Amino acid sequence: GAVVSQHPSRVICKSGTSVKIECRSLDFQATTMFWYRQFPKQSLMLMATSNEGSKATYEQGVEKDKFLINHASLTLSTLTVTSAHPEDSSFYICSADNRGRTTDTQYFGPGTRLTVL
Amino acid sequence: EDQVTQSPEALRLQEGESSSLNCSYTVSGLRGLFWYRQDPGKGPEFLFTLYSAGEEKEKERLKATLTKKESFLHITAPKPEDSATYLCAVRVLYNTDKLIFGTGTRLQVFP
Numbered sequence: 296g297a298v299v300s301q302h303p304s305r306v307i308c309k310s311g312t313s314v315k316i317e318c319r320s321l322d323f324q325a326t327t328m329f330w331y332r333q334f335p336k337q338s339l340m341l342m343a344t345s346n347e348g349s350k351a352t353y354e355q356g357v358e359k360d361k362f363l364i365n366h367a368s369l370t371l372s373t374l375t376v377t378s379a380h381p382e383d384s385s386f387y388i389c390s391a392d393n394r395g396r397t398t399d400t401q402y403f404g405p406g407t408r409l410t411v412l
Numbered sequence: 413e414d415q416v417t418q419s420p421e422a423l424r425l426q427e428g429e430s431s432s433l434n435c436s437y438t439v440s441g442l443r444g445l446f447w448y449r450q451d452p453g454k455g456p457e458f459l460f461t462l463y464s465a466g467e468e469k470e471k472e473r474l475k476a477t478l479t480k481k482e483s484f485l486h487i488t489a490p491k492p493e494d495s496a497t498y499l500c501a502v503r504v505l506y507n508t509d510k511l512i513f514g515t516g517t518r519l520q521v522f523p
Contacts, residue, residue, distance in 0.1 A: 297458070327509055338499065338515045339456070388455045392509070399444055399503075401511055403455035 298322055299391050301404035308379055309412055316374045316407045318389030324369035325391035329401065330362070333386045345372045379411045414439040418500050418514035425490055425521050433485040433517045435500030445483050446511065447476050448499040456499055459485075490521045 298321040308314050318328060326347050331339040343364050345351040351364035361383075363375040372391075376383055388406045393399075417436045425431055437445065444463050448456035460469045462478040469476050473494065475486040485498055497518050501511040 299455075301455075329510075338513050341510060344509050386453075390455075400446065400458055400461050401501075402458055403448070406453070406455045408453070 297393050297398075297400070297402045299389065299402045299404040301389055301407050303407060304405060305408045305410075307410045307412065310380050311378055313375055313377045314379055314409060316376075316387055316389070316409075318372045318374070318391070318404050320370045320391040320393070320402070323391070323393045325372075325393065326369060327392040328366055328372040329390045329392075330364060330372075330374050331388045331390065333388060333406075339388065342374075376409065379409070381411045384409055384411045414502070414504055414512050416500055416502055416512050416514040418498075418517050420517060421515070422518040423520070425487075425519065427491055427521055427523050428489050430486070430488045430490070432487070433498055433500075433519070435483040435485070435514055436481060437483070437500075437502050438481075439502055439504045439512075441505030443503040443505050445478055446501045446503070447483070447485055448501065450497045450499055450516070459498075487519070490519075492521045492523050495519055495521045 300319045302317045328345045330342045333339050341354050342357045343351045343353045345364050345366040347366045347369050353359045366372040386406050390401045390403045415438045419434045447459040450456045460476040465480045467478050473488050477484045497516045499516045500514045
Protein backbone atom coordinates (compact mmCIF):
# COMPACT_ATOMS: atom_id res chain seq x y z
CA GLY A 296 0.00 0.00 0.00
CA ALA A 297 0.84 3.73 0.01
CA VAL A 298 2.08 3.97 -3.56
CA VAL A 299 2.80 7.28 -5.27
CA SER A 300 3.38 7.41 -9.00
CA GLN A 301 4.88 10.08 -11.21
CA HIS A 302 4.65 10.58 -14.93
CA PRO A 303 6.74 10.95 -16.96
CA SER A 304 9.83 9.41 -15.40
CA ARG A 305 12.08 11.22 -17.81
CA VAL A 306 11.52 14.16 -20.15
CA ILE A 307 13.75 16.06 -22.52
CA CYS A 308 12.49 19.34 -23.92
CA LYS A 309 13.68 22.39 -25.78
CA SER A 310 14.31 25.67 -24.04
CA GLY A 311 11.19 27.82 -23.89
CA THR A 312 8.68 24.99 -23.83
CA SER A 313 6.47 24.00 -20.89
CA VAL A 314 6.52 20.61 -19.24
CA LYS A 315 3.84 19.05 -17.05
CA ILE A 316 4.60 16.39 -14.44
CA GLU A 317 1.83 14.37 -12.82
CA CYS A 318 1.86 12.94 -9.32
CA ARG A 319 -0.77 10.42 -8.21
CA SER A 320 -1.46 8.65 -4.94
CA LEU A 321 -2.66 5.26 -6.12
CA ASP A 322 -4.15 3.65 -3.05
CA PHE A 323 -4.88 6.47 -0.64
CA GLN A 324 -6.29 9.97 -0.64
CA ALA A 325 -3.83 12.76 -0.01
CA THR A 326 -5.12 16.14 1.15
CA THR A 327 -1.57 17.42 0.99
CA MET A 328 1.06 16.80 -1.66
CA PHE A 329 4.55 18.20 -1.95
CA TRP A 330 6.98 18.98 -4.74
CA TYR A 331 10.72 18.70 -4.26
CA ARG A 332 13.75 19.33 -6.39
CA GLN A 333 17.00 17.46 -5.97
CA PHE A 334 20.41 18.29 -7.37
CA PRO A 335 23.11 15.62 -7.73
CA LYS A 336 24.44 14.37 -4.39
CA GLN A 337 22.29 16.81 -2.45
CA SER A 338 19.28 16.36 -0.24
CA LEU A 339 15.73 17.18 -1.24
CA MET A 340 14.73 20.82 -1.52
CA LEU A 341 11.06 21.52 -0.87
CA MET A 342 9.56 23.72 -3.58
CA ALA A 343 5.92 23.90 -2.60
CA THR A 344 3.13 22.41 -0.53
CA SER A 345 -0.09 21.67 -2.36
CA ASN A 346 -3.47 21.26 -0.69
CA GLU A 347 -6.44 19.86 -2.55
CA GLY A 348 -8.72 22.58 -3.81
CA SER A 349 -6.56 25.51 -2.74
CA LYS A 350 -3.55 27.43 -3.95
CA ALA A 351 -0.13 25.97 -3.37
CA THR A 352 2.23 27.44 -0.80
CA TYR A 353 5.65 28.08 -2.28
CA GLU A 354 8.94 28.09 -0.41
CA GLN A 355 11.03 31.22 -0.37
CA GLY A 356 12.92 31.70 -3.62
CA VAL A 357 10.67 29.47 -5.71
CA GLU A 358 8.96 31.34 -8.55
CA LYS A 359 5.27 30.50 -8.45
CA ASP A 360 4.71 31.79 -11.99
CA LYS A 361 7.39 29.48 -13.29
CA PHE A 362 6.41 26.38 -11.35
CA LEU A 363 2.64 26.09 -11.58
CA ILE A 364 1.07 23.61 -9.20
CA ASN A 365 -2.46 22.27 -9.38
CA HIS A 366 -4.01 19.88 -6.88
CA ALA A 367 -7.37 19.22 -8.46
CA SER A 368 -8.30 16.04 -6.60
CA LEU A 369 -7.32 14.03 -3.54
CA THR A 370 -5.18 11.75 -5.69
CA LEU A 371 -3.63 14.03 -8.31
CA SER A 372 -1.26 16.98 -8.26
CA THR A 373 0.54 18.44 -11.27
CA LEU A 374 3.66 20.56 -11.60
CA THR A 375 4.07 22.58 -14.77
CA VAL A 376 7.47 24.06 -15.48
CA THR A 377 6.70 27.00 -17.74
CA SER A 378 9.13 28.36 -20.32
CA ALA A 379 11.75 25.90 -19.21
CA HIS A 380 15.43 26.79 -19.43
CA PRO A 381 18.57 24.67 -19.01
CA GLU A 382 18.92 25.79 -15.40
CA ASP A 383 15.56 24.12 -14.67
CA SER A 384 17.10 20.75 -15.51
CA SER A 385 16.88 18.68 -12.36
CA PHE A 386 15.29 15.71 -10.63
CA TYR A 387 11.75 16.54 -9.48
CA ILE A 388 10.11 14.39 -6.85
CA CYS A 389 6.58 14.57 -5.49
CA SER A 390 5.27 13.19 -2.25
CA ALA A 391 1.88 12.68 -0.68
CA ASP A 392 0.76 12.68 2.92
CA ASN A 393 -1.02 9.56 4.06
CA ARG A 394 -2.65 10.52 7.33
CA GLY A 395 -5.18 8.55 9.23
CA ARG A 396 -5.94 6.98 12.56
CA THR A 397 -2.86 4.79 12.47
CA THR A 398 -0.59 6.47 9.96
CA ASP A 399 1.10 9.82 9.50
CA THR A 400 3.67 9.35 6.79
CA GLN A 401 4.78 11.09 3.64
CA TYR A 402 5.31 8.76 0.68
CA PHE A 403 7.42 9.69 -2.30
CA GLY A 404 7.06 9.15 -6.01
CA PRO A 405 9.87 7.70 -8.13
CA GLY A 406 10.90 11.10 -9.49
CA THR A 407 11.04 12.80 -12.89
CA ARG A 408 14.32 13.63 -14.57
CA LEU A 409 13.91 16.86 -16.56
CA THR A 410 16.52 17.84 -19.11
CA VAL A 411 16.12 21.16 -20.89
CA LEU A 412 18.24 21.58 -24.01
CA GLU B 413 15.55 27.19 14.19
CA ASP B 414 14.56 23.60 13.55
CA GLN B 415 17.50 21.55 12.31
CA VAL B 416 18.36 17.99 11.38
CA THR B 417 21.97 16.82 11.13
CA GLN B 418 23.07 13.43 9.88
CA SER B 419 26.42 11.76 10.38
CA PRO B 420 28.59 10.46 8.96
CA GLU B 421 28.19 11.99 5.54
CA ALA B 422 29.49 8.80 3.95
CA LEU B 423 30.16 5.33 5.31
CA ARG B 424 31.95 2.40 3.72
CA LEU B 425 31.40 -1.01 5.26
CA GLN B 426 32.52 -4.50 4.52
CA GLU B 427 29.70 -6.97 4.06
CA GLY B 428 28.71 -8.25 7.49
CA GLU B 429 30.25 -5.27 9.34
CA SER B 430 27.49 -3.80 11.51
CA SER B 431 27.32 -0.06 12.13
CA SER B 432 25.01 2.83 13.00
CA LEU B 433 23.92 6.02 11.29
CA ASN B 434 23.11 9.07 13.40
CA CYS B 435 20.40 11.70 13.03
CA SER B 436 20.51 14.57 15.52
CA TYR B 437 17.64 16.99 15.66
CA THR B 438 16.83 20.32 17.28
CA VAL B 439 13.16 21.18 17.07
CA SER B 440 10.66 23.09 19.16
CA GLY B 441 8.37 20.08 19.33
CA LEU B 442 8.66 16.74 17.59
CA ARG B 443 5.63 15.23 15.93
CA GLY B 444 7.51 12.41 14.23
CA LEU B 445 10.90 11.31 12.89
CA PHE B 446 11.15 9.49 9.61
CA TRP B 447 13.82 7.36 7.96
CA TYR B 448 13.95 6.89 4.21
CA ARG B 449 16.24 5.03 1.85
CA GLN B 450 17.08 6.56 -1.52
CA ASP B 451 18.74 4.75 -4.39
CA PRO B 452 20.41 6.79 -7.18
CA GLY B 453 17.89 8.20 -9.64
CA LYS B 454 14.88 7.17 -7.54
CA GLY B 455 12.56 8.75 -5.02
CA PRO B 456 12.99 8.09 -1.29
CA GLU B 457 11.53 4.84 -0.01
CA PHE B 458 9.85 4.94 3.39
CA LEU B 459 11.45 2.84 6.11
CA PHE B 460 10.28 3.89 9.57
CA THR B 461 8.34 6.45 11.57
CA LEU B 462 9.21 7.05 15.24
CA TYR B 463 7.09 9.23 17.47
CA SER B 464 8.43 9.18 21.02
CA ALA B 465 11.69 8.69 22.90
CA GLY B 466 12.41 5.05 23.61
CA GLU B 467 10.55 3.82 20.57
CA GLU B 468 12.25 1.23 18.35
CA LYS B 469 11.29 -0.29 15.01
CA GLU B 470 12.88 -3.07 12.98
CA LYS B 471 12.80 -4.24 9.42
CA GLU B 472 15.09 -7.02 8.25
CA ARG B 473 18.67 -5.85 8.94
CA LEU B 474 17.60 -2.34 9.97
CA LYS B 475 16.62 -1.08 13.40
CA ALA B 476 15.70 2.51 14.19
CA THR B 477 15.76 4.00 17.68
CA LEU B 478 14.77 7.40 19.04
CA THR B 479 15.84 9.55 21.99
CA LYS B 480 14.89 13.12 22.84
CA LYS B 481 17.81 14.47 20.82
CA GLU B 482 18.69 11.91 18.19
CA SER B 483 17.83 8.80 16.27
CA PHE B 484 20.02 5.92 15.21
CA LEU B 485 19.63 3.60 12.27
CA HIS B 486 21.43 0.40 13.14
CA ILE B 487 22.44 -1.87 10.28
CA THR B 488 23.23 -5.42 11.31
CA ALA B 489 25.37 -7.60 9.04
CA PRO B 490 24.81 -5.40 5.99
CA LYS B 491 24.78 -6.73 2.45
CA PRO B 492 25.82 -4.92 -0.76
CA GLU B 493 22.13 -4.38 -1.58
CA ASP B 494 21.88 -2.16 1.51
CA SER B 495 24.05 0.39 -0.30
CA ALA B 496 22.03 3.60 -0.65
CA THR B 497 21.62 7.07 0.80
CA TYR B 498 19.69 7.04 4.07
CA LEU B 499 17.69 10.17 4.81
CA CYS B 500 16.33 11.30 8.15
CA ALA B 501 13.49 13.83 8.40
CA VAL B 502 11.36 15.33 11.16
CA ARG B 503 7.88 16.73 11.29
CA VAL B 504 7.35 19.42 13.93
CA LEU B 505 4.28 20.08 16.01
CA TYR B 506 3.53 23.63 14.90
CA ASN B 507 3.94 22.91 11.19
CA THR B 508 2.71 19.42 10.66
CA ASP B 509 2.87 19.51 6.88
CA LYS B 510 6.55 19.93 6.07
CA LEU B 511 9.33 17.46 6.55
CA ILE B 512 12.71 18.90 7.53
CA PHE B 513 15.40 16.71 6.01
CA GLY B 514 18.98 16.03 6.96
CA THR B 515 21.59 15.86 4.23
CA GLY B 516 21.74 12.08 4.31
CA THR B 517 24.34 9.38 4.83
CA ARG B 518 25.71 7.63 1.73
CA LEU B 519 26.29 4.01 2.65
CA GLN B 520 28.42 1.68 0.55
CA VAL B 521 28.67 -1.98 1.47
CA PHE B 522 31.44 -3.96 -0.23
CA PRO B 523 31.41 -7.74 -0.68
